[in-house]
Amino acid sequence: MTTVRNLNVDGEAALLRAAMVQELRDSGAITSESVVKAVATVPRHLFAVGEPLKTAYAANQALVVKRNQDGDALSSLSATHIQVVMLEQAEIEPGMRVLEIGSGGYNAALVAELVGDAGTVVSVDIDADIVARARTCLETAGYSQVKVVQADADTGVPQYAPFDRIIVTAGAWDIPSAWLDQLSERGRLVVPLRLRGITRSIAFDRSGDGLVSDSYRLCGFVPMQGAGSYVERLITVADGIGLRVDDQRQDFDVTALAAAARSPRLEVWSGATFDLPDELELFLATSTPEMVMLHGSKQLVDQGVFALSVTRGVPALVNGGSFAYRTKRPNEETGGFESGVLAHGPEAKAVAARYVELLRQWASEHQRRGAARIQYRPMPAGTAEPSPGIVAKRLGAVEISWS
Numbered sequence: 001m002t003t004v005r006n007l008n009v010d011g012e013a014a015l016l017r018a019a020m021v022q023e024l025r026d027s028g029a030i031t032s033e034s035v036v037k038a039v040a041t042v043p044r045h046l047f048a049v050g051e052p053l054k055t056a057y058a059a060n061q062a063l064v065v066k067r068n069q070d071g072d073a074l075s076s077l078s079a080t081h082i083q084v085v086m087l088e089q090a091e092i093e094p095g096m097r098v099l100e101i102g103s104g105g106y107n108a109a110l111v112a113e114l115v116g117d118a119g120t121v122v123s124v125d126i127d128a129d130i131v132a133r134a135r136t137c138l139e140t141a142g143y144s145q146v147k148v149v150q151a152d153a154d155t156g157v158p159q160y161a162p163f164d165r166i167i168v169t170a171g172a173w174d175i176p177s178a179w180l181d182q183l184s185e186r187g188r189l190v191v192p193l194r195l196r197g198i199t200r201s202i203a204f205d206r207s208g209d210g211l212v213s214d215s216y217r218l219c220g221f222v223p224m225q226g227a228g229s230y231v232e233r234l235i236t237v238a239d240g241i242g243l244r245v246d247d248q249r250q251d252f253d254v255t256a257l258a259a260a261a262r263s264p265r266l267e268v269w270s271g272a273t274f275d276l277p278d279e280l281e282l283f284l285a286t287s288t289p290e291m292v293m294l295h296g297s298k299q300l301v302d303q304g305v306f307a308l309s310v311t312r313g314v315p316a317l318v319n320g321g322s323f324a325y326r327t328k329r330p331n332e333e334t335g336g337f338e339s340g341v342l343a344h345g346p347e348a349k350a351v352a353a354r355y356v357e358l359l360r361q362w363a364s365e366h367q368r369r370g371a372a373r374i375q376y377r378p379m380p381a382g383t384a385e386p387s388p389g390i391v392a393k394r395l396g397a398v399e400i401s402w403s
Protein backbone atom coordinates (compact mmCIF):
# COMPACT_ATOMS: atom_id res chain seq x y z
CA MET A 1 0.00 0.00 0.00
CA THR A 2 2.80 2.38 1.01
CA THR A 3 4.72 1.53 -2.18
CA VAL A 4 1.72 2.34 -4.38
CA ARG A 5 1.20 5.71 -2.66
CA ASN A 6 4.91 6.63 -2.96
CA LEU A 7 4.92 5.67 -6.62
CA ASN A 8 1.97 8.02 -7.18
CA VAL A 9 3.67 10.83 -5.29
CA ASP A 10 6.95 10.32 -7.14
CA GLY A 11 5.15 10.21 -10.48
CA GLU A 12 3.22 13.41 -9.80
CA ALA A 13 6.38 15.08 -8.47
CA ALA A 14 8.27 14.12 -11.64
CA LEU A 15 5.54 15.69 -13.81
CA LEU A 16 5.47 18.89 -11.75
CA ARG A 17 9.28 19.03 -11.78
CA ALA A 18 9.38 18.73 -15.56
CA ALA A 19 6.79 21.53 -15.87
CA MET A 20 8.85 23.72 -13.52
CA VAL A 21 12.00 23.13 -15.58
CA GLN A 22 10.13 24.10 -18.75
CA GLU A 23 8.80 27.28 -17.12
CA LEU A 24 12.28 28.26 -15.91
CA ARG A 25 13.69 27.65 -19.39
CA ASP A 26 10.92 29.63 -21.06
CA SER A 27 11.42 32.60 -18.72
CA GLY A 28 15.17 32.61 -19.44
CA ALA A 29 16.06 31.89 -15.79
CA ILE A 30 17.82 28.65 -16.83
CA THR A 31 20.10 28.91 -19.82
CA SER A 32 22.51 25.97 -19.44
CA GLU A 33 21.90 22.27 -19.94
CA SER A 34 23.81 21.39 -16.74
CA VAL A 35 21.39 23.43 -14.59
CA VAL A 36 18.40 21.97 -16.49
CA LYS A 37 19.66 18.48 -15.66
CA ALA A 38 20.25 19.31 -11.98
CA VAL A 39 16.77 20.82 -11.48
CA ALA A 40 15.17 17.96 -13.42
CA THR A 41 16.94 15.44 -11.14
CA VAL A 42 16.72 16.76 -7.55
CA PRO A 43 13.38 15.91 -5.84
CA ARG A 44 12.58 19.39 -4.43
CA HIS A 45 9.51 18.09 -2.57
CA LEU A 46 11.78 16.15 -0.22
CA PHE A 47 13.19 19.52 0.95
CA ALA A 48 9.74 21.13 1.26
CA VAL A 49 8.56 18.80 4.01
CA GLY A 50 4.83 19.08 4.78
CA GLU A 51 4.07 21.27 1.75
CA PRO A 52 1.71 20.24 -1.07
CA LEU A 53 3.58 19.04 -4.17
CA LYS A 54 2.24 21.95 -6.21
CA THR A 55 3.72 24.43 -3.73
CA ALA A 56 7.06 22.61 -3.68
CA TYR A 57 7.28 22.87 -7.47
CA ALA A 58 5.99 26.44 -7.90
CA ALA A 59 8.99 28.13 -9.57
CA ASN A 60 8.56 31.49 -7.86
CA GLN A 61 7.52 30.29 -4.42
CA ALA A 62 9.87 30.68 -1.43
CA LEU A 63 8.86 28.64 1.62
CA VAL A 64 9.57 29.99 5.08
CA VAL A 65 11.19 27.34 7.27
CA LYS A 66 11.80 29.33 10.48
CA ARG A 67 10.68 32.70 11.88
CA ASN A 68 11.83 34.77 14.85
CA GLN A 69 9.54 35.86 17.71
CA ASP A 70 8.35 38.89 15.71
CA GLY A 71 7.32 36.68 12.80
CA ASP A 72 10.21 37.74 10.52
CA ALA A 73 11.64 34.97 8.33
CA LEU A 74 15.03 33.68 9.53
CA SER A 75 15.32 30.82 7.07
CA SER A 76 13.52 29.81 3.92
CA LEU A 77 13.68 27.38 1.07
CA SER A 78 14.42 29.98 -1.61
CA ALA A 79 12.32 30.12 -4.78
CA THR A 80 13.77 27.85 -7.48
CA HIS A 81 13.70 30.80 -9.85
CA ILE A 82 16.32 32.75 -7.90
CA GLN A 83 18.33 29.61 -7.05
CA VAL A 84 18.81 28.77 -10.73
CA VAL A 85 19.64 32.38 -11.62
CA MET A 86 22.44 32.28 -9.02
CA LEU A 87 23.64 28.85 -10.18
CA GLU A 88 23.83 30.19 -13.74
CA GLN A 89 25.82 33.17 -12.46
CA ALA A 90 28.16 30.80 -10.60
CA GLU A 91 29.00 28.69 -13.71
CA ILE A 92 29.78 25.60 -11.63
CA GLU A 93 31.76 22.85 -13.35
CA PRO A 94 32.28 19.15 -12.54
CA GLY A 95 34.99 18.54 -9.95
CA MET A 96 34.75 21.98 -8.28
CA ARG A 97 34.83 22.65 -4.54
CA VAL A 98 31.78 24.76 -3.65
CA LEU A 99 30.78 26.48 -0.41
CA GLU A 100 27.12 27.36 0.08
CA ILE A 101 26.47 29.93 2.83
CA GLY A 102 22.98 29.41 4.29
CA SER A 103 21.65 25.86 4.25
CA GLY A 104 18.36 24.27 3.38
CA GLY A 105 19.53 21.24 1.49
CA TYR A 106 17.86 21.75 -1.87
CA ASN A 107 20.33 24.23 -3.35
CA ALA A 108 23.25 22.16 -2.01
CA ALA A 109 21.76 19.10 -3.74
CA LEU A 110 21.59 21.04 -7.03
CA VAL A 111 25.25 22.01 -6.55
CA ALA A 112 26.10 18.35 -5.81
CA GLU A 113 24.57 17.40 -9.17
CA LEU A 114 26.63 20.12 -10.91
CA VAL A 115 30.00 19.20 -9.35
CA GLY A 116 29.43 15.44 -9.72
CA ASP A 117 31.31 12.66 -7.90
CA ALA A 118 34.70 14.37 -8.24
CA GLY A 119 33.48 17.61 -6.62
CA THR A 120 32.92 18.74 -3.03
CA VAL A 121 29.94 20.60 -1.58
CA VAL A 122 30.07 22.25 1.83
CA SER A 123 27.03 24.06 3.21
CA VAL A 124 27.24 26.21 6.34
CA ASP A 125 24.43 27.60 8.49
CA ILE A 126 24.50 29.52 11.75
CA ASP A 127 21.32 27.86 13.02
CA ALA A 128 21.50 24.39 14.61
CA ASP A 129 17.85 23.59 13.70
CA ILE A 130 18.47 24.43 10.04
CA VAL A 131 21.67 22.36 9.98
CA ALA A 132 19.83 19.33 11.43
CA ARG A 133 16.94 19.76 8.99
CA ALA A 134 19.26 20.17 5.97
CA ARG A 135 21.23 17.04 6.93
CA THR A 136 18.02 14.98 7.25
CA CYS A 137 16.60 16.21 3.92
CA LEU A 138 19.88 15.65 2.09
CA GLU A 139 20.14 12.11 3.53
CA THR A 140 16.54 11.30 2.51
CA ALA A 141 17.08 12.61 -1.02
CA GLY A 142 20.35 10.68 -1.43
CA TYR A 143 22.88 13.52 -1.10
CA SER A 144 24.64 12.53 2.12
CA GLN A 145 28.02 13.44 0.55
CA VAL A 146 27.19 17.16 1.15
CA LYS A 147 29.01 18.36 4.27
CA VAL A 148 26.71 20.51 6.40
CA VAL A 149 28.56 22.59 8.98
CA GLN A 150 27.15 24.72 11.81
CA ALA A 151 29.06 28.01 12.07
CA ASP A 152 28.80 31.75 11.55
CA ALA A 153 29.86 32.06 7.90
CA ASP A 154 31.48 35.42 8.69
CA THR A 155 34.68 33.42 9.22
CA GLY A 156 33.96 31.09 6.29
CA VAL A 157 34.72 27.39 6.63
CA PRO A 158 38.54 27.32 6.73
CA GLN A 159 38.76 23.56 7.31
CA TYR A 160 37.42 22.88 3.79
CA ALA A 161 38.93 25.91 1.96
CA PRO A 162 39.88 26.93 -0.69
CA PHE A 163 36.68 27.03 -2.74
CA ASP A 164 36.26 27.44 -6.49
CA ARG A 165 32.81 28.89 -5.86
CA ILE A 166 31.18 30.52 -2.84
CA ILE A 167 27.41 30.99 -3.15
CA VAL A 168 25.82 33.11 -0.45
CA THR A 169 22.11 32.50 0.12
CA ALA A 170 21.44 35.09 2.84
CA GLY A 171 21.33 38.86 2.28
CA ALA A 172 24.83 40.26 2.93
CA TRP A 173 25.61 43.86 3.70
CA ASP A 174 29.37 43.52 3.28
CA ILE A 175 31.97 40.99 2.15
CA PRO A 176 33.89 39.46 5.09
CA SER A 177 37.62 39.07 4.45
CA ALA A 178 37.35 35.29 5.10
CA TRP A 179 35.29 34.88 1.91
CA LEU A 180 38.04 36.56 -0.11
CA ASP A 181 40.76 34.56 1.69
CA GLN A 182 38.96 31.24 1.13
CA LEU A 183 38.17 31.84 -2.55
CA SER A 184 40.63 30.14 -4.91
CA GLU A 185 42.73 32.29 -7.24
CA ARG A 186 40.27 31.90 -10.14
CA GLY A 187 37.28 31.53 -7.87
CA ARG A 188 33.89 33.21 -8.13
CA LEU A 189 31.73 34.60 -5.32
CA VAL A 190 27.97 34.93 -5.91
CA VAL A 191 26.43 37.10 -3.22
CA PRO A 192 23.10 38.90 -2.67
CA LEU A 193 24.54 42.27 -1.64
CA ARG A 194 22.52 45.05 -0.06
CA LEU A 195 23.32 48.46 -1.59
CA ARG A 196 21.49 51.58 -0.35
CA GLY A 197 18.36 49.62 0.51
CA ILE A 198 18.19 47.37 -2.59
CA THR A 199 19.62 43.86 -3.12
CA ARG A 200 21.34 42.41 -6.19
CA SER A 201 22.84 38.94 -6.62
CA ILE A 202 26.34 39.83 -7.82
CA ALA A 203 28.77 37.32 -9.36
CA PHE A 204 32.25 38.57 -8.45
CA ASP A 205 35.61 37.41 -9.82
CA ARG A 206 38.93 38.35 -8.31
CA SER A 207 40.63 41.52 -9.53
CA GLY A 208 43.85 42.42 -7.71
CA ASP A 209 43.09 42.61 -3.98
CA GLY A 210 39.39 43.04 -4.68
CA LEU A 211 36.55 41.77 -6.83
CA VAL A 212 34.90 42.75 -10.09
CA SER A 213 31.55 41.83 -11.65
CA ASP A 214 29.58 42.32 -14.85
CA SER A 215 26.76 40.02 -13.70
CA TYR A 216 24.09 41.20 -11.29
CA ARG A 217 20.45 40.15 -10.91
CA LEU A 218 17.45 41.31 -8.90
CA CYS A 219 16.80 39.18 -5.79
CA GLY A 220 15.63 39.22 -2.19
CA PHE A 221 16.87 37.14 0.74
CA VAL A 222 16.47 36.75 4.49
CA PRO A 223 19.13 38.89 6.19
CA MET A 224 22.53 37.66 7.29
CA GLN A 225 22.78 36.98 11.02
CA GLY A 226 25.87 36.79 13.25
CA ALA A 227 28.95 39.01 13.08
CA GLY A 228 28.11 40.25 9.56
CA SER A 229 24.55 41.26 10.35
CA TYR A 230 23.62 44.86 9.75
CA VAL A 231 20.52 46.76 10.66
CA GLU A 232 19.68 49.37 8.07
CA ARG A 233 18.37 52.66 9.44
CA LEU A 234 14.68 53.11 8.81
CA ILE A 235 13.80 56.73 9.56
CA THR A 236 10.14 57.34 10.26
CA VAL A 237 9.16 60.64 8.67
CA ALA A 238 5.47 60.37 9.60
CA ASP A 239 2.85 57.68 9.94
CA GLY A 240 3.20 55.51 6.81
CA ILE A 241 6.33 57.30 5.48
CA GLY A 242 9.85 55.94 5.99
CA LEU A 243 13.33 56.46 4.59
CA ARG A 244 15.66 53.45 4.34
CA VAL A 245 19.19 54.71 4.69
CA ASP A 246 22.59 53.09 4.19
CA ASP A 247 24.92 55.74 5.50
CA GLN A 248 24.85 56.29 9.27
CA ARG A 249 26.20 59.82 8.80
CA GLN A 250 23.12 61.22 7.04
CA ASP A 251 20.80 63.50 9.03
CA PHE A 252 17.26 64.37 8.01
CA ASP A 253 14.88 67.18 8.88
CA VAL A 254 12.00 64.83 9.61
CA THR A 255 9.54 67.55 10.63
CA ALA A 256 10.12 69.52 7.40
CA LEU A 257 9.90 66.36 5.28
CA ALA A 258 6.62 65.34 6.95
CA ALA A 259 5.20 68.81 6.19
CA ALA A 260 6.51 68.58 2.60
CA ALA A 261 4.76 65.23 2.06
CA ARG A 262 1.43 66.90 2.91
CA SER A 263 2.09 69.89 0.63
CA PRO A 264 0.97 69.87 -3.05
CA ARG A 265 3.29 67.92 -5.30
CA LEU A 266 5.16 69.05 -8.36
CA GLU A 267 5.04 66.72 -11.36
CA VAL A 268 7.88 66.83 -13.90
CA TRP A 269 8.13 64.48 -16.90
CA SER A 270 11.47 63.47 -18.39
CA GLY A 271 10.46 62.71 -21.96
CA ALA A 272 12.62 59.58 -21.52
CA THR A 273 11.41 56.00 -21.80
CA PHE A 274 10.76 54.10 -18.59
CA ASP A 275 12.11 50.58 -19.08
CA LEU A 276 14.15 47.87 -17.28
CA PRO A 277 13.03 49.09 -13.83
CA ASP A 278 15.56 46.95 -11.91
CA GLU A 279 18.48 48.38 -13.91
CA LEU A 280 17.16 51.93 -13.49
CA GLU A 281 16.69 51.35 -9.76
CA LEU A 282 20.34 50.24 -9.36
CA PHE A 283 21.49 53.31 -11.31
CA LEU A 284 19.38 55.72 -9.26
CA ALA A 285 19.98 54.12 -5.85
CA THR A 286 23.75 54.25 -6.28
CA SER A 287 24.09 57.37 -8.43
CA THR A 288 24.56 59.82 -5.58
CA PRO A 289 25.08 59.49 -1.80
CA GLU A 290 21.98 61.63 -1.21
CA MET A 291 19.72 58.95 -2.70
CA VAL A 292 17.67 57.00 -0.12
CA MET A 293 14.81 54.54 -0.47
CA LEU A 294 11.41 56.12 0.20
CA HIS A 295 8.72 53.77 1.50
CA GLY A 296 5.09 54.85 1.77
CA SER A 297 1.93 53.06 2.83
CA LYS A 298 -0.89 52.03 0.49
CA GLN A 299 -3.18 54.15 2.64
CA LEU A 300 -1.24 57.31 1.67
CA VAL A 301 -1.38 56.24 -1.98
CA ASP A 302 -5.16 55.85 -1.69
CA GLN A 303 -5.35 59.33 -0.11
CA GLY A 304 -3.51 60.75 -3.14
CA VAL A 305 -0.41 61.76 -1.14
CA PHE A 306 1.93 59.40 -3.01
CA ALA A 307 2.10 57.49 -6.29
CA LEU A 308 2.01 53.69 -6.17
CA SER A 309 5.81 53.31 -6.67
CA VAL A 310 6.44 54.13 -2.98
CA THR A 311 4.68 51.01 -1.66
CA ARG A 312 7.59 48.77 -2.71
CA GLY A 313 10.25 51.41 -2.03
CA VAL A 314 11.59 53.84 -4.62
CA PRO A 315 14.88 55.79 -4.82
CA ALA A 316 14.30 59.32 -3.56
CA LEU A 317 16.49 62.40 -3.59
CA VAL A 318 16.30 64.39 -0.37
CA ASN A 319 17.44 67.99 0.01
CA GLY A 320 16.71 69.57 3.39
CA GLY A 321 12.94 69.67 3.73
CA SER A 322 12.26 68.70 0.11
CA PHE A 323 12.29 65.40 -1.72
CA ALA A 324 11.61 63.87 -5.13
CA TYR A 325 10.95 60.31 -6.30
CA ARG A 326 10.43 58.47 -9.57
CA THR A 327 7.10 57.75 -11.20
CA LYS A 328 5.89 56.74 -14.67
CA ARG A 329 2.95 57.28 -17.04
CA PRO A 330 1.81 55.52 -20.21
CA ASN A 331 3.30 56.85 -23.44
CA GLU A 332 0.53 56.52 -25.98
CA GLU A 333 2.83 57.04 -28.96
CA THR A 334 5.20 54.18 -28.10
CA GLY A 335 2.79 51.97 -26.14
CA GLY A 336 5.40 51.97 -23.34
CA PHE A 337 5.96 54.32 -20.41
CA GLU A 338 7.63 57.66 -19.77
CA SER A 339 9.58 58.26 -16.56
CA GLY A 340 8.96 61.29 -14.41
CA VAL A 341 9.39 62.75 -10.97
CA LEU A 342 7.06 63.79 -8.17
CA ALA A 343 8.53 66.33 -5.80
CA HIS A 344 7.40 67.93 -2.54
CA GLY A 345 8.67 70.82 -0.42
CA PRO A 346 10.02 74.36 -0.81
CA GLU A 347 12.92 73.19 -3.03
CA ALA A 348 10.74 70.80 -5.06
CA LYS A 349 11.63 72.42 -8.38
CA ALA A 350 15.40 72.12 -7.88
CA VAL A 351 15.28 68.55 -6.52
CA ALA A 352 12.97 67.44 -9.34
CA ALA A 353 15.26 69.03 -11.96
CA ARG A 354 18.27 67.10 -10.62
CA TYR A 355 16.33 63.85 -10.51
CA VAL A 356 14.97 64.29 -14.06
CA GLU A 357 18.52 64.89 -15.24
CA LEU A 358 19.49 61.46 -13.83
CA LEU A 359 16.50 59.80 -15.53
CA ARG A 360 17.46 61.34 -18.87
CA GLN A 361 21.13 60.44 -18.42
CA TRP A 362 20.28 56.81 -17.75
CA ALA A 363 17.85 56.59 -20.67
CA SER A 364 20.25 58.15 -23.17
CA GLU A 365 23.49 56.50 -22.03
CA HIS A 366 22.89 53.30 -20.07
CA GLN A 367 19.40 51.96 -20.79
CA ARG A 368 20.21 48.32 -21.44
CA ARG A 369 20.69 45.15 -19.40
CA GLY A 370 24.09 44.66 -17.75
CA ALA A 371 25.49 48.17 -18.32
CA ALA A 372 26.91 48.36 -14.79
CA ARG A 373 30.34 47.16 -13.71
CA ILE A 374 30.53 46.54 -9.98
CA GLN A 375 33.81 46.46 -8.09
CA TYR A 376 34.52 45.72 -4.46
CA ARG A 377 37.69 47.02 -2.84
CA PRO A 378 38.63 46.03 0.71
CA MET A 379 39.64 49.12 2.70
CA PRO A 380 39.55 50.26 6.33
CA ALA A 381 36.21 51.59 7.58
CA GLY A 382 35.80 55.34 7.09
CA THR A 383 38.32 55.48 4.20
CA ALA A 384 35.79 55.56 1.37
CA GLU A 385 34.28 59.00 1.00
CA PRO A 386 30.63 58.93 -0.10
CA SER A 387 30.59 60.03 -3.75
CA PRO A 388 28.64 59.21 -6.91
CA GLY A 389 28.90 55.50 -7.68
CA ILE A 390 30.67 54.64 -4.40
CA VAL A 391 28.84 52.83 -1.61
CA ALA A 392 30.95 52.65 1.56
CA LYS A 393 30.81 49.44 3.60
CA ARG A 394 32.44 48.41 6.90
CA LEU A 395 35.28 46.42 5.34
CA GLY A 396 35.49 47.97 1.90
CA ALA A 397 33.68 49.97 -0.74
CA VAL A 398 31.48 49.05 -3.68
CA GLU A 399 32.14 51.09 -6.82
CA ILE A 400 29.58 51.07 -9.62
CA SER A 401 30.44 52.43 -13.05
CA TRP A 402 28.14 52.50 -16.10
CA SER A 403 29.04 51.99 -19.72
Ligand SMILES: C[S@@+](CC[C@H](N)C(=O)[O-])C[C@H]1O[C@@H](n2cnc3c(N)ncnc32)[C@H](O)[C@@H]1O
Binds near residue numbers: 078102151152225228
Ligand atom coordinates in the same frame (compact mmCIF):
# COMPACT_ATOMS: atom_id res chain seq x y z
C1 LIG B 1 17.41 31.62 2.45
S1 LIG B 1 18.02 30.55 3.67
C2 LIG B 1 19.03 29.42 2.79
C3 LIG B 1 18.34 28.68 1.70
C4 LIG B 1 19.04 27.47 1.22
N1 LIG B 1 20.32 27.76 0.62
C5 LIG B 1 18.19 26.66 0.26
O1 LIG B 1 18.68 25.67 -0.27
O2 LIG B 1 17.03 26.97 0.04
C6 LIG B 1 19.24 31.55 4.49
C7 LIG B 1 19.98 30.86 5.60
O3 LIG B 1 21.11 31.62 5.95
C8 LIG B 1 21.40 31.34 7.30
N2 LIG B 1 22.31 32.35 7.82
C9 LIG B 1 22.04 33.64 8.14
N3 LIG B 1 23.15 34.23 8.61
C10 LIG B 1 24.14 33.30 8.58
C11 LIG B 1 25.51 33.33 8.94
N4 LIG B 1 26.11 34.43 9.45
N5 LIG B 1 26.24 32.20 8.78
C12 LIG B 1 25.66 31.07 8.28
N6 LIG B 1 24.36 31.00 7.94
C13 LIG B 1 23.61 32.10 8.07
C14 LIG B 1 20.02 31.31 7.95
O4 LIG B 1 20.04 30.58 9.18
C15 LIG B 1 19.17 30.66 6.86
O5 LIG B 1 18.98 29.31 7.12
